[in-house]
Amino acid sequence: MALDPNDPRPPYQQVKGSLRASILTKQPGFQPGDKLPSGPALAKHFGVARGTVDRALDELRTEELIVTRQGSGSFVRERTSRPVGLRPHLEAAFEQQQVTLDFAGFSSETLHNALQEPLDKVRSGRFAPESITVRLLLPDTTAPMAVPVLVDGLQDEVALRERARNIALTNAGGIAHSVEMLAELGLVQKATVQVKVHRASSLFKLYILNRTEAFFGFYPLRERTVTINDDAHTFYDVTGKDTTLFHHVAGPDDASLGSQYVQQAQMWFDSVWGTIAYERQS
CATH class of the missing domain: 1.10.10.10 (Winged helix-like DNA-binding domain superfamily/Winged helix DNA-binding domain)
Incomplete structure (x- = not known):
């Protein structure tokens, strides 16, 4: 034909x-x-x-x-047959001269861990980007949230939100220190990490790499029990490690499915970042 x-x-x-x-x-x-x-x-x-x-x-x-x-x-391709690994794509993103990374999700813990290897390669001279720009969009844990929430009556629990806040602060702070230190050492010309929060609960995670790749996954909810200050709390929580990521790549054709997905993901992120998101109080 x-x-x-x-x-x-x-x-x-x-x-x-x-x-x-x-x-x-x-x-x-x-x-x-x-x-x-x-x-x-x-x-x-x-x-x-x-x-x-x-x-x-x-x-x-x-x-x-x-x-x-x-x-x-x-x-x-059987698109849902297995999870997509973020790490190799993250490393490939760091081979570019200008690296941009946008993340929307619950705590950025997975991202913090996945970043360590490409950052090590920058420190060793194997990767040499000119700039690194990271934006983290996280939930505001100072107000009641959909999750974490107690199983009993779906009630809010301040101790659980403070626990979530500490996890988010630890990982976001770790990312900021590791990335910004590269500029202080003179290994990159510019390195910035910005963190904003919003009042919506994060029930999914989104990564956008260099505005050309997007990874999206839903957080499964699990019942968990943790002890905080000698008190046991049974609650519903998101589990990032169980999230299956779906990978989309922008192609040379703006009309392609991958291009449209990445464009819409970036548009969504930028719109939230520029409207209802705000700087988190320390």
């Missing part, structure tokens, strides 16, 4: 668009786990050169729509 000669898009974009549409609409042969036709077969099908097909497949891989297994071919 030859491409439309009146379509102004380059051939590789037409091939990519056709394959993407088949994948997103789950056409027969393009459902999660299905193996795609071979490169030569696709080239013959579309009436294009093999290099055109290879470029289209490369971009579909970048958008996380397909995966290629050495010696086996390319397959439609």
Whole structure:
């Protein structure tokens, strides 16, 4: 099936668009786990050169729509089959000259841990970004929240909010110290960490890397019991370590699913940051 000669898009974009549409609409042969036709077969099908097909497949891989297994071919990605690892993508982000990282979530504990390896590589000289800008958007724990909340009657408990506040302060402070120290040591030209809070409870987490990648995941709620000042509290809490992250990548085409997701995620973050978020009191 030859491409439309009146379509102004380059051939590789037409091939990519056709394959993407088949994948997103789950056409027969393009459902999660299905193996795609071979490169030569696709080239013959579309009436294009093999290099055109290879470029289209490369971009579909970048958008996380397909995966290629050495010696086996390319397959439609099973997008919910397993969690996406944040750490390798975070390290790749630090290979850029200007690093930007926006986080919205409960405490930034996972981010604090994931940042240590790329920051170590900056300290050792393996990564050399010019600037690092981090923004953390967290809940205001000074007022009653949806979680944490006591199981009994879903009542607010100040001790639990203070515990959540201490966890958030520890991790945000650790991130700020580790990142800003790089500028003090002269390893980067500029390094800033800003923290703002808002009155909504965080029931999901969002990471945006260099405005080109977004990771989104829902916090599962779990019943837990902790002892604070000799008093046992049974409460509902979010569990970040159990969050499955969904990865979206902006492609060269602003109309692609990945590009639209990243754009909307960034728009949401910027709008909250600039309107209802405010500096946290120490």
